[in-house]
Amino acid sequence: MPERALPYRPHNHDACVSHALADARAICRTQNARLTPIRERVLELIWQSHKPLGAYDILAMLGTEGHNAAPPTVYRALDFLLQYGLVHRIASLNAFIGCTHAGEQHRGTFLICRQCSNVLELATPEVSKAIEQAAAAESFRLDDITLEVAGICPRCQGDASNA
Amino acid sequence: MPERALPYRPHNHDACVSHALADARAICRTQNARLTPIRERVLELIWQSHKPLGAYDILAMLGTEGHNAAPPTVYRALDFLLQYGLVHRIASLNAFIGCTHAGEQHRGTFLICRQCSNVLELATPEVSKAIEQAAAAESFRLDDITLEVAGICPRCQGDASNA
C-alpha cells in the first residue's frame, strides 16, 4: 500500500506552507501579478491547515492580528488568488483551500472528510477524461468542472473514538 | 448523431412536468412520504423549466400566487424533495433543479449552460466509476459526489446571436 497522502498523516506542515508561498511568489512574478501583503497573508492563513476556510473565518483571523478588514478586502484577495490558481473554492462548503497543484494545468477533484474536514486535492486525468467524454457525447462545450467528493478520510475511518 | 437531449431542443415541456409529478406521487406513495400541497407546488414550480431555481425565486413565485410564505417554508419543502431524490441542489449556483432520474439509483452529473442556464442531468456510470476508483486509491470512503460542469450547451453554441 502506498504511503498516505499528506493531509492524512502527521507531517511537517510548515513545509507545506513555505512551499505554497514560494510557488505563489514564483507564479506571480512570471505573470507580472502583484502578490501584495494582504493577498499573501490571506494565502498564508488559508494554508494554516488542510481544512477549507470560510471568507469570514479569514476575516476574523485578520481581525485578531490587528488588521481590521471588511469583507470586500478578503473577497478581493480571494478573487485574486482564485484567478491565479493559488486557491480553490469549495462550492459545497462556501469555503476556500490552498491549491496543491498551483502552476500545473489541472482540474481538481476534492476529497472532503465529513468528520475532520481535511481536504485532499487530486489531479485525476482519468476522471477528467470521463467527464469530458460525457460532455462531448451531449455536444456540450465544457469550460469548468466542480467535483467535490464528501466522505470519510482514512484517518477518521481508523478512529474508533469519533471525537 | 443521436437526437439532442430534451433541454436542448423544443419539446412538450408540459409532459416533463406531468411525468415528474406522477413519478413523485408514486415514489412518495411507496415510501409512505407525504407529498403535501406545498411540497408538490414547490416541485411543480421547480419543474417549470430546465433551469435551476433559487430558493428565493420559489419564494417569490409562491408570493405572486397569494401564498405568503417565509423562507423556512421553502427550505423545508426543498429538504423534503432532496431527501426523496425528487430534486437536486446545484452547489455552484445555490439553486435547485428537478431530478430526471427520480427513483433510479444514480449519481447525477450536471451540465450547466453559462448562457441559457439550462441544465442537463446525466447518469454516467463510467464517470462515477472513475471517481470511486480515485477515492478508493486514497482509502477515502466515498459518501456523496457533487459534479457540476459549466460550459455552453449545443443550442447556445449554434446561436450566432448571443442574445
Added chain:
DNA sequence: GCAAAATTTGAAACATTATAACATTTGCAG
C-alpha cells in the same frame, strides 16, 4: 369517534455569505 402523539406549517428573528458603490491610498510611467 377521540385523545394523545407526531408531523407539518406559520411566523419572526437572526446568521452567514457575498456584492455594490464610492472614497482614498499606493505604485509606477513618463
Added chain:
DNA sequence: CTGCAAATGTTATAATGTTTCAAATTTTGC
C-alpha cells in the same frame, strides 16, 4: 514631480440559509 491605473478602505446592502417557538394538521392507538 505629475498623472494614471491598480489596490485598498469604508459603508451599506443584497442574497442565501437557519433557529426558535407557536399553531395547525395528520396519524395512531384505543
